[in-house]
Amino acid sequence: MRIKYSLPLMLAATLSLAACSSTKVEPEMYTGFLHDYSVLKEHQTPEGQTVLSWVSPALKRGRYKQVYLAPSQFYPTVEPTGRIPQSTLSLVTGYYDSALKAELGRVVHLVSIPGPDTLIVRPAITRIAASTQGLQFYEWLPVTLVAAGVSTAAGWRDQDSQIATEVSFEDGSTGDVVAAVVRKGTGVPLDNDKQVMTADNVKSVLDGWAGDLAKSYGTINQ
Known part of the structure; x- marks a missing residue:
């Protein structure tokens, strides 16, 4: 007997993969941390990732001699959960700060307080979550769609960090804003919807962000 699969089911599978693959932050994910999102445009990072960013056209190269790195924060405030406990939240911001400090410190002098000739870098983590992975290419095939649906319902599928x-x-x-960037990333996946997320799941993403920011510093100032 031939099993028939509806067009909506096949379309849903395709859209699930597309959503999983996208690295662009959609407008509905903007938090209000930045003052103006309308100026953001798509750009490629030194590592080839797509981000939304903006640099003031009035910014003069060489304007800043040093950088003040503000402590990272969750914005809006994140409440700990069983899957993402407070220990994870604290370690994530702490690691982000350390990564930014290490990478920026390679290319510019860091200071402990802001002042004249200083660029303030103010980072926020605007989302941290675990979500069921989208269907992989081989799961588009009709014979595997039912099995994929069952594993999703049962919580067996890997979870993206x-x-x-x-x-x-x-x-x-x-205090004027002279540049801004918005981006997202996916870290080490969780085995299922019960596994607790740790900072280790997203450290590689944070390292990449910090490295790209340091490499892009010349675009803003040098």
């Missing part, structure tokens, strides 16, 4: 950031770059004297 998702995290997003918004970073505001501000003048240390005036």
Whole structure:
């Protein structure tokens, strides 16, 4: 007997994969941390990732001699859960700070307080979550769609570790925003919908963000 599969089911499978593959932060995920999202445009990072960013056209190269790195924060405030406990939240912001400090420190002098000739880098983590992975290519095939649906319902499928950031770059004297970036990433997956997320799941993403920011510093100032 031939099993028939509806067009909506096949379309849903395709859209699930497309959603999983996208690295662009959609407008509905904007948090209000940044002052103006309308100026953001798609750009490629030094590592080839798509991000939304903006640099003031009035910014003069060489304007800043040093950087003040503000402590990262969750925005909006995140309440700990059984799957993402407070220990994970604290370790994530702590690791993000350390990664940014290490990478930026390679290319610019870091200071402990903002002031004249200082660029303030103000990072926020705007999303941290675990979500069921989208269907893989081989699961588009009709013979595997039913099995994939069963594993999703039972919580057996791998869970993506998702995290997003918004970073505001501000003048240390005036407080004016001179640049901004919005991006998201997917870390080490969880085995199922019961596994607790740790900072280790997203450290590689945070390392990549910090490295890209340091490499892109020349775009803003040098």
